Every structure is written in C-alpha cells, then in structure tokens.
Amino acid sequence: MKGNMEERAQSLALYIIENRATVRTAAQKFSISKSTVHKDLSERLPAFNRPLYLQVKQVLDENKAERHIRGGIATRRKYKGE
Numbered sequence: 001m002k003g004n005m006e007e008r009a010q011s012l013a014l015y016i017i018e019n020r021a022t023v024r025t026a027a028q029k030f031s032i033s034k035s036t037v038h039k040d041l042s043e044r045l046p047a048f049n050r051p052l053y054l055q056v057k058q059v060l061d062e063n064k065a066e067r068h069i070r071g072g073i074a075t076r077r078k079y080k081g082e
C-alpha cells in the first residue's frame with residue numbers, strides 16, 4: 001500500500017469513516033506510521049478529494065474531542081487489573 005499516495009490517502013479516509021477508527025488503529029491496519037496517516041489525510045487528501053476530506057475531518061474531530069475520555073478508561077483498566 002506504499003505505492004500511490006493518493007490511493008492510500010483515499011483508502012485511509014474510507015477506512016476511518018466506515019469504522020469510526022482512530023488514527024492509531026488506521027496506522028496499525030495499513031502498517032504505516034501515525035505521522036503518515038496525518039500527512040495523507042491533512043495535506044494530500046484535500047488536494048484531490050475535498051468532500052472526502054471534510055467527511056474524515058468530522059470523524060477525526062470527534063475522536064480528538066473524546067480522547068481524554070478513552071485515556072481515563074484505559075488508566076482505570078490498567079490500575080484495576082483488567
């Protein structure tokens with residue numbers, strides 16, 4: 001999937017939209033770094049597919065707003081021993 005950057009950016013965006021996934025899970029799924037996911041979605045995607053960029057941006061903004069909650073849940077699990 002390292003070949004065509006536009007194709008990769010579009011695949012990443014569709015995956016995140018369909019699965020409501022985080023950048024981290026998308027990076028793991030596509031075996032690339034989180035930095036590459038961010039660059040593909042924030043710089044490359046808007047250049048050739050603005051409507052798809054706007055959709056994925058909504059999901060990423062939701063994830064960003066909720067990340068402090070997920071972090072608290074993870075910390076609670078860690079110290080509870082789950």
